Amino acid sequence: MTFLKTGLGLLLVGAAGIRPCNLAFGADQFNPNTDSGKKGINSFFNWYFFTFTVAQLISLTIIVYIQSNVSWAVGLGIPAALMFLSSIIFFMGAKMYVKIKPSGSPITSIVQVIVVATKKRRLKLPDYQYPSLFNYVPPKSMNSKLPYTYQFRFLDKAAVMTPQDQINPNGSATDPWNLCSMQQVEEVKCLLRVLPIWVSGILYFVVIVQQHTILVFQALLSDRRVGQSKFLIPAASYYVFLMISVAIWLPMYDRKVVPLLQRLTGKEGGITLLQRMGIGIFFSILSMLVSARVEQHRRTLALIKPLGVETRKGAISSMSGLWLIPQLTLAGLAEAFMSVAQVEFYYKQFPENMRSIAGSLYYCGHAGSSYLSSLLISVIHQITATSETGNWLPEDLNKGRLDNFYCLIAALEIMNLCYFVLCARWFRYKGTGSSSIELEKVTKQSERSANGVSDSSL
Numbered sequence: 001m002t003f004l005k006t007g008l009g010l011l012l013v014g015a016a017g018i019r020p021c022n023l024a025f026g027a028d029q030f031n032p033n034t035d036s037g038k039k040g041i042n043s044f045f046n047w048y049f050f051t052f053t054v055a056q057l058i059s060l061t062i063i064v065y066i067q068s069n070v071s072w073a074v075g076l077g078i079p080a081a082l083m084f085l086s087s088i089i090f091f092m093g094a095k096m097y098v099k100i101k102p103s104g105s106p107i108t109s110i111v112q113v114i115v116v117a118t119k120k121r122r123l124k125l126p127d128y129q130y131p132s133l134f135n136y137v138p139p140k141s142m143n144s145k146l147p148y149t150y151q152f153r154f155l156d157k158a159a160v161m162t163p164q165d166q167i168n169p170n171g172s173a174t175d176p177w178n179l180c181s182m183q184q185v186e187e188v189k190c191l192l193r194v195l196p197i198w199v200s201g202i203l204y205f206v207v208i209v210q211q212h213t214i215l216v217f218q219a220l221l222s223d224r225r226v227g228q229s230k231f232l233i234p235a236a237s238y239y240v241f242l243m244i245s246v247a248i249w250l251p252m253y254d255r256k257v258v259p260l261l262q263r264l265t266g267k268e269g270g271i272t273l274l275q276r277m278g279i280g281i282f283f284s285i286l287s288m289l290v291s292a293r294v295e296q297h298r299r300t301l302a303l304i305k306p307l308g309v310e311t312r313k314g315a316i317s318s319m320s321g322l323w324l325i326p327q328l329t330l331a332g333l334a335e336a337f338m339s340v341a342q343v344e345f346y347y348k349q350f351p352e353n354m355r356s357i358a359g360s361l362y363y364c365g366h367a368g369s370s371y372l373s374s375l376l377i378s379v380i381h382q383i384t385a386t387s388e389t390g391n392w393l394p395e396d397l398n399k400g401r402l403d404n405f406y407c408l409i410a411a412l413e414i415m416n417l418c419y420f421v422l423c424a425r426w427f428r429y430k431g432t433g434s435s436s437i438e439l440e441k442v443t444k445q446s447e448r449s450a451n452g453v454s455d456s457s458l
Contacts (some may be wrong), residue, residue: 020359023048027347027355029098042269045344046254049336053246060240100142106187106354109180113188116158116180123157133159136171136181143351146186149428151193155185187351190430194349196423197274198361200281201342203416204334205369206376206409207284210291211331212239213373214405215324217397220310222298222321233321241325245332253336273345274424280338281417287330288410294323295403302398314396349430380405 027044031037059079067075133156137145158180166174173179219235226233261270269276302317310316342365346358377393384392384401392401 016363019363021356023343023359023362024347024355025097028100038268041348042258042344043254045340045347046250049340049343050247050250053243053250057240057243057247060237060243064237100352106351106357109184110188110191112176113155113158113180113184115177117155117185119178120157120160120162121154123160123162125153125156125160133182134161134165134173134179135159135183136173137183138172141183142353143183143187146183146190146351146430148182149186149189151428152189155188156182159185187354190349190351191354193427194346194361197277197342197345197420197427198365200416200420200423201277201338201362201365202368202372203412203419204281204284204338205366206373207288207413208331208335209369209373210406210409211242211287211328214393214402215239215291215328217313218295218298218402219321219324220313221302221315221397222317222319222324223307224321238321238324238328241328242332242335245329246336249333249336250340273341273348274427276337276341277345278417278420278424280334280336280341281413281420283330283334283337285410285413285417287327287334288406288413290330291327292403292406292410294319294327295397295406297323299398299403314398317398351430376409380408 023045026048027041030040030044032041063075063078066078133148137143159182161179165179168174173181215238216235219233219238224232224235258270262268265271298317298319301319302315305318306315307318308316339362343359343362346361347355350358380392384390389401389404390399392405394400
């Protein structure tokens with residue numbers, strides 16, 4: 001058992017290192033300064049999720065079948081061999097990859113801005129503050145220059161120069177823990193602007209969590225036969241239909257829908273990333289509403305016309321398990337819009353040296369939604385256990401009201417959509433915005449101010 005736990009622990013460490021980084025590393029292979037590079041980045045995330053979904057599809061069907069019917073050793077050995085082969089292929093092409101050299105920890109810069117802004121919190125920002133703002137960008141910085149934005153202005157105090165601040169001959173601050181550049185401040189602002197959108201993503205993923213957890217219990221109490229045959233679709237395999245819808249839709253969207261939308265809107269991706277995410281949340285609402293209606297039908301037939309009894313689970317409904325496919329299809333469309341757009345959004349809106357963190361943020365959202373779902377179920381158990389209608393989520397779903405639980409999640413997602421729309425209207429994309437002033441315009445003024453401070457210190 002210790003050996004098994006060690007193996008699973010190493011698997012978690014490896015996945016945590018690969019998944020956030022391979023997204024950023026793959027997109028870094030395209031040149032964002034060319035038209036072909038921009039198109040490549042836009043398509044990369046669609047095709048990444050397509051291949052990732054197909055791989056999961058194969059794993060949950062063929063590999064699971066081998067593990068269940070042939071041998072667990074063979075079933076676990078095949079993924080290990082494939083991972084070893086992928087590592088060989090990766091290192092064979094190492095010389096061809098675009099590798100961006102690390103430029104220090106971005107976390108340090110974030111902490112510096114917060115610390116300095118806190119130290120200078122009592123300073124008053126002047127009405128016309130640009131000459132007082134310190135702006136310095138290292139000559140070999142991998143991050144692009146960011147325009148000044150009026151959001152989170154309290155952080156601007158980190159770049160306010162005082163007579164005590166010293167400047168090096170190359171223009172950098174002598175003590176970065178007492179003075180930060182506006183470039184650093186704007187990078188932190190990029191991070192803060194993304195966080196409200198990330199919170200909305202956590203709420204969205206609660207829908208997806210239900211489709212591969214509670215749905216299994218629905219499938220167990222449904223007629224899982226295919227036609228008149230004796231073959232039963234495994235209850236845990238119904239999630240495959242969600243993956244199939246993702247795998248079908250993404251190539252169609254990338255090759256057919258995006259070019260059509262580009263002609264209609266004139267935008268690079270057809271529609272904005274935030275619009276795609278909003279559509280994904282809308283589909284998640286539809287998925288929950290359909291789930292509630294299907295559950296009502298399943299429960300009614302289980303009580304009126306049962307096929308049999310599942311041990312410790314309750315009566316098996318005569319409703320075909322294929323009726324679960326529509327809600328999974330809608331959830332798959334939601335994933336194709338929301339998840340792909342979310343990862344691309346994080347990649348493009350984070351500073352270049354934080355893109356691995358951007359990938360981590362996506363998976364942290366997944367983890368957060370699982371904890372939130374568990375909390376929600378616990379609260380529902382406690383509240384409904386003593387109600388007149390009884391527990392909504394008992395072990396025997398036929399005695400509960402799972403449909404009400406789905407409707408509750410749909411209501412939460414409607415509120416989430418409203419919250420997301422407000423965040424989207426407030427959001428300013430990195431490097432753009434009507435309320436922004438290019439830092440390059442104030443660089444000379446900042447340099448003059450810096451020289452003035454240096455002279456006065458002499």
